[in-house]
Amino acid sequence: MSDVKVEILKMEELPCALMSYSGGSRGFPKQYETIVNKHFQILYMEEFKKNKNMFAPKIQALLLWWHLPVVDKELLDSLPNLKVIASSGAGVDHLDLKLITSYGIIVSNTPGVGDDATADMGMALMFASAKNVVEGDKITHSPDTKEFDFNWVGNDITEATLGIIGMGSIGYCIAQRAKAFRMRILYHNRNRRTLEDERAVGAEYCSNMADLLHQSDYVMVVVKLTPDTHGFIGKEELQLMKPTATLINISRGQVIDQDALVDALNKGIIRSAALDVTHPEPLPRNHPLLTAKNIIITPHIGNATDKTRRRVAERIVQNASGILNGLSVTDIVAAP
Known part of the structure; x- marks a missing residue:
């Protein structure tokens, strides 16, 4: 044969x-x-x-x-x-x-397979927003640019406070990366991690999410989408954040009230947002989130x-x- x-x-x-x-x-x-x-x-x-x-x-x-x-x-x-x-x-x-x-x-x-890649994406969004990477690229490429504004500044990552909402495997991978930048790491989770886990990355547990929102320069959302987390971050939570804070979402679009986020960005309630997920995906071309102030949106490429x-x-x-x-x-x- x-x-x-x-x-x-x-x-x-x-x-x-x-x-x-x-x-x-x-x-x-x-x-x-x-x-x-x-x-x-x-x-x-x-x-x-x-x-x-x-x-x-x-x-x-x-x-x-x-x-x-x-x-x-x-x-x-x-x-x-x-x-x-x-x-x-x-x-x-x-x-x-x-x-x-x-x-x-x-x-x-x-x-677990995509934990590292997704955590990398979360960090990439945080850096891009803090350092004005997307807007800076547009300015550099614009035919209207005659000079650079050297008094235009972004925000620091090193030694800033990162609040992680959802300290599962991906959230913990983010904390490991954030430790290298000497960030103060706060986290809110349904279940507290072991003291050994906390010490390994220098993370502080916040049983009340409001405490995390009040203190964080960057809030990273890494929760699973469940009935309990649908609309988890809404108007009330956004108002608890610093006006200089950035919201980063690498979980699911439905976790955030997008209308409330548009309002928070346009009114300066928070500084900026960086999203790898929205609802729906892609957003309708006339969706107000696409024209909101100080926002970066990527097409769900966290583990791509x-x-x-x-x-x-x-x-x-x-x-x-x-x-x-x-x-x-x-x-x-x-x-x-």
Whole structure:
């Protein structure tokens, strides 16, 4: 038997995984397909929809690349042998876990994989805002610029006070980085971390978030999106911040009341904001946040590095394959 035929037989023996589509701005990157092909036959939605009756019984795994495809009752009803949904990223707010688990399907995610990249992004936004990087770049490139205003200044990072709201794994990575800049680190979290953790980065716990907001030069929001954190930072919280403070959000757009933020920026209640997330994404082109004063908005690129995304793809596949083969998988998301 030829090597080609052997390879084809091996492929046919692999379980089938359904994915959204290949390439493009939101599809699964073509350069990572070899990672999936080691454990699964890939079937993309376009091909699946052309012949559901033939393909549906073969699909045992659904691999979600940044929330696609959308998982609803119609899709679940069409996949009688689906056993696992492996989702990229730590957040699962895009999934109806009660619905999915009612079908006996196991859900996994990829917590921790993007912590460093996301923490780097949080620091990058803080630096960019403090040092007027975006506005400075515009001035440098502008055809109207005749001279630089050397009396235009930004803010310091070194020895400033950073308040971290949400001291999970990403928040702690931020604290580790902030320590190198001799920042005073305050944090507010549902559960206090150990004294050993606090001492390692020099962090001070604030049981009352208002205490953190009053004192911080930079407020970094790193919480998960839950019913409790929806609109977590609103008008009242923004008014508690220093007028010289900067708000940075690398969690989810819904965590911040965006209307209240626009008002706070335009009225000078806070100095500035830097967001990697909004709601929706992208914002409508006429959204007032896009024309608010002193704001930087990036397109949800916190963990968008090749190394991180490749590791995410590997973890998705490992989780799905492990679950199908009865192996112990630590990234299983518990049903609500």
